Amino acid sequence: MKFTKMQGIGNDYVYVNAFEEKIDDPNAVSRFVSDRHFGIGSDGLIMICPSEIADCRMRMFNEDGSEGAMCGNGIRCVGKYAYDHGIVDSLEIDVETKAGIKHLSMTSENGKVVAVTVDMGVPELTSELPEKIHVNGQDLEFTGISVGNPHAIYYVEDVDGLDLEKIGPDFENHERFPDRVNSEFVRVIDREHVQMRVWERGSGETWACGTGATACAVASMMHGLVEDEVEVQLKGGNLQIRWDRESGHVFMTGPAVEVFNGEIDLSALM
Numbered sequence: 001m002k003f004t005k006m007q008g009i010g011n012d013y014v015y016v017n018a019f020e021e022k023i024d025d026p027n028a029v030s031r032f033v034s035d036r037h038f039g040i041g042s043d044g045l046i047m048i049c050p051s052e053i054a055d056c057r058m059r060m061f062n063e064d065g066s067e068g069a070m071c072g073n074g075i076r077c078v079g080k081y082a083y084d085h086g087i088v089d090s091l092e093i094d095v096e097t098k099a100g101i102k103h104l105s106m107t108s109e110n111g112k113v114v115a116v117t118v119d120m121g122v123p124e125l126t127s128e129l130p131e132k133i134h135v136n137g138q139d140l141e142f143t144g145i146s147v148g149n150p151h152a153i154y155y156v157e158d159v160d161g162l163d164l165e166k167i168g169p170d171f172e173n174h175e176r177f178p179d180r181v182n183s184e185f186v187r188v189i190d191r192e193h194v195q196m197r198v199w200e201r202g203s204g205e206t207w208a209c210g211t212g213a214t215a216c217a218v219a220s221m222m223h224g225l226v227e228d229e230v231e232v233q234l235k236g237g238n239l240q241i242r243w244d245r246e247s248g249h250v251f252m253t254g255p256a257v258e259v260f261n262g263e264i265d266l267s268a269l270m
């Protein structure tokens, strides 16, 4: 199988051009290629597929093989791949996802895409503002936001000090979230900057999460903690999030990078 390794601020996926490649069992392929010791090494698998209603379609799979409805860092890389590899010839494109069609506005340098702004749509509050929860032996408060996939935002004083490998699974699998949840741990730095770490459903701690950063920014805006345009600082870099309250749409801007191309033998899976 031919693939391209790409990353958006350290949230890395194996991308497969499904206009040319066929994958019979993407869940198993995702588990196989994601393995950082026996596979390629990634947070999951993303397929760039033909679409009947948009310029292309993104299917994303977490490291554990589960399919996600939306991926903020992934969709920026899908846009870059589609433009740089000639699937589209416009810097303004629509990408079909399981969470609906997303519009991408891309910026290029020397004919290659370097940054992408994604219209993430209208976020939805999925909890009380905030809601109490007993998790990991503590009484905490979270704010639930859906941007096509589910997020729970927790405000903490010491983001760097959290042992996410230890506590993450309790947050992900809490009974309040029957479909599991992506969990964001957030510190407000000032009215224009927040720091965030994420424990992703299906992939564990990743260096960044675009939908998570969007949800965290929107929660912070709803709580009146920050302005309507904010920089979210993650382990792998920064994302700009802007909420246009008039239309309700939220926009995420960040880089997209191609790391290398390769070919992998999948016969071990057959």
Ligand SMILES: N[C@@H](CCC[C@H](N)C(=O)O)C(=O)O
Binding pocket: 011, 062, 067, 068, 069, 070, 071, 072, 073, 074, 149, 150, 182, 200, 201, 202, 203, 206, 208, 209, 210, 211, 212
């Ligand atoms: N890393 C992604 C989110 C991937 C999907 C998520 N783990 C889920 O299962 O909902 C991002 O950048 O948004």
